[in-house]
Amino acid sequence: MHKDKKTAQASQQSIDRIFTVPEAPDSSLGRIEQAISQNLNRFLQEHIAATERPLTEIEKDFNTASVPENPTFVSEHTEFLLDKLVAQSVHTSSPRFIGHMTSALPYFLMPLSKIMIGLNQNTVKIETSKAFTPLERQVLGMLHNLVYQQDDAFYDRWMHSANHSLGSFCSGGTVANITALWVARNHLLRPQGTFRGVAQEGIYRAMKHYGYEGIAVLVSDRGHYSVKKSADILGIGRESLVSVATDENNRIDIAALEKTITELKAQNIKPFAIVGIAGTTETGSIDPLDKLADIAEREGCHFHVDAAWGGASLMSDSQRLKMAGIERADSVTIDAHKQLYVPMGAGMVLFKDPALVSSIEHHAEYILRKGSKDLGSHTLEGSRSGMAMLVFSCLKIIGRQGYQLLIDQSVAKAQRFAKMINTHPEFELISEPELCILTYRYVPERVKQALSLAKPDEIDVLTSLLNDLTISIQKRQRESGHSFVSRTRLTPAAWDGRTTTVFRVVLANPLTTETILEEVLAEQTELALQSKGAYPALMEKAEQVLLRAQVKRP
Numbered sequence: 001m002h003k004d005k006k007t008a009q010a011s012q013q014s015i016d017r018i019f020t021v022p023e024a025p026d027s028s029l030g031r032i033e034q035a036i037s038q039n040l041n042r043f044l045q046e047h048i049a050a051t052e053r054p055l056t057e058i059e060k061d062f063n064t065a066s067v068p069e070n071p072t073f074v075s076e077h078t079e080f081l082l083d084k085l086v087a088q089s090v091h092t093s094s095p096r097f098i099g100h101m102t103s104a105l106p107y108f109l110m111p112l113s114k115i116m117i118g119l120n121q122n123t124v125k126i127e128t129s130k131a132f133t134p135l136e137r138q139v140l141g142m143l144h145n146l147v148y149q150q151d152d153a154f155y156d157r158w159m160h161s162a163n164h165s166l167g168s169f170c171s172g173g174t175v176a177n178i179t180a181l182w183v184a185r186n187h188l189l190r191p192q193g194t195f196r197g198v199a200q201e202g203i204y205r206a207m208k209h210y211g212y213e214g215i216a217v218l219v220s221d222r223g224h225y226s227v228k229k230s231a232d233i234l235g236i237g238r239e240s241l242v243s244v245a246t247d248e249n250n251r252i253d254i255a256a257l258e259k260t261i262t263e264l265k266a267q268n269i270k271p272f273a274i275v276g277i278a279g280t281t282e283t284g285s286i287d288p289l290d291k292l293a294d295i296a297e298r299e300g301c302h303f304h305v306d307a308a309w310g311g312a313s314l315m316s317d318s319q320r321l322k323m324a325g326i327e328r329a330d331s332v333t334i335d336a337h338k339q340l341y342v343p344m345g346a347g348m349v350l351f352k353d354p355a356l357v358s359s360i361e362h363h364a365e366y367i368l369r370k371g372s373k374d375l376g377s378h379t380l381e382g383s384r385s386g387m388a389m390l391v392f393s394c395l396k397i398i399g400r401q402g403y404q405l406l407i408d409q410s411v412a413k414a415q416r417f418a419k420m421i422n423t424h425p426e427f428e429l430i431s432e433p434e435l436c437i438l439t440y441r442y443v444p445e446r447v448k449q450a451l452s453l454a455k456p457d458e459i460d461v462l463t464s465l466l467n468d469l470t471i472s473i474q475k476r477q478r479e480s481g482h483s484f485v486s487r488t489r490l491t492p493a494a495w496d497g498r499t500t501t502v503f504r505v506v507l508a509n510p511l512t513t514e515t516i517l518e519e520v521l522a523e524q525t526e527l528a529l530q531s532k533g534a535y536p537a538l539m540e541k542a543e544q545v546l547l548r549a550q551v552k553r554p
């Protein structure tokens with residue numbers, strides 16, 4: 001816009017302009033658009049600064065609590081955004097940022113997302129979405145097919161049927177899990193005789209009618225926190241989410257599950273949903289889904305599989321074998337914004353039985369009329385974007401075989417990284433990658449030696465010092481901004497359930513190379529040696545243990 005004018009003016013003309021006239025191509029916005037479409041990676045590389053500025057400092061750039069009184073020129077505002085927001089954001093698509101489930105995106109999504117925003121369809125109802133409604137139903141059909149592999153006749157019959165739904169498209173795995181458990185709860189506490197169902201009369205009257213002391217959801221202690229949120233929102237309370245112990249491979253312990261079910265039933269608490277995890281968030285582990293399906297069937301309870309992260313692995317013939325039994329689930333959560341390489345805001349829950357959603361069906365007079373095909377009658381969310389278009393585009397452009405390649409590559413890379421860690425004298429693999437997530441920690445050789453000779457109370461101290469060191473390395477690595485791994489806390493059986501802080505790595509970015517992985521380990525080793533508090537304390541304790549052990553040796 002016009003830099004010669006000092007301030008922008010609010011006028012009818014300027015309002016008309018922002019809704020019609022595009023910025024001149026030589027404006028900063030125009031230049032950004034050009035740079036992004038030419039080479040997005042270079043643009044991000046150039047504009048995201050590797051700054052060590054702490055968040056409390058960054059907050060000072062965003063401390064104005066009043067709506068700006070006067071308008072601003074678009075160019076001026078754009079400069080501010082580049083400087084204060086883009087520069088101080090996280091380079092999630094960097095091949096060196098291997099700590100999160102967010103990775104690089106295919107380039108074609110950039111221009112396509114502009115079409116999506118330009119069209120601004122609202123998929124809650126057909127009136128504002130038209131072709132986007134059958135498109136979304138088709139995407140749900142494709143993902144349903146990926147999980148349940150029904151025949152053509154099945155999809156011909158149900159995909160576009162008004163009173164049925166193969167799934168529910170939503171903003172992510174959290175809402176997908178809530179939706180699945182909502183369906184399960186309403187199905188269990190459905191209308192019966194004079195009781196009009198939990199959806200109508202609420203949880204209190206439902207309990208009285210069915211004569212339960214409570215109802216419970218069962219999931220392993222690797223379960224995602226969204227399952228706990230669901231229990232809270234569904235009015236059954238977070239305590240009704242019962243955590244079941246895991247085995248040494250971070251998979252649900254079936255014997256512990258059986259014991260929990262027996263205990264709950266003895267208290268007249270009905271287990272109404274068993275949640276299996278196909279790819280846990282922390283370790284990527286897959287629960288024994290077939291066994292869970294058997295138990296759910298026997299107990300007459302809903303079987304939900306949380307495959308928010310791992311579901312995309314079904315695209316690969318070889319990875320699919322690891323998820324045997326997923327096709328027996330009543331519902332399955334899959335996030336497209338994780339391993340389907342779609343931008344954030346795309347989750348789905350799929351239902352084996354297309355009639356199951358009737359238990360959460362809602363109608364309203366002005367939209368979502370009975371018998372209409374409006375998607376909003378089967379979703380928790382109301383207004384939603386045409387995000388299904390981007391999922392559809394990825395599925396079509398990449399194809400099943402393309403995804404198979406991507407997924408298999410990620411798994412192979414994780415296996416090579418695990419080998420690298422296993423053969424490195426100063427690192428220790430904590431969880432083997434079943435898919436492409438693994439966890440590990442830095443343990444200097446002398447400490448490894450000390451651990452092998454230490455008494456239980458000495459192991460406690462060493463573990464706690466190692467935890468401090470892991471935290472210190474991870475923080476320093478994040479702050480320096482070159483690379484990023486995340487961290488979590490596990491209780492590996494190999495350490496008698498001692499809480500162990502570990503580095504967590506997700507190898508989904510196709511641009512991450514083995515050289516980068518070697519560099520990540522090298523940087524971590526260097527950061528460990530630089531650590532002023534944690535490293536010396538750990539080494540001192542290790543030497544003490546070694547001295548003590550050697551003295552006592554025969």
Ligand SMILES: *Cc1c(COP(=O)(O)O)cnc(C)c1O
Pocket residue numbers: 171172173174175177224226277279280281306307308309335347
């Ligand atoms: C990521 C994830 C979720 C939550 O998904 P959001 O898209 O973050 O809401 C749920 N379950 C598992 C296993 C996940 O990995």
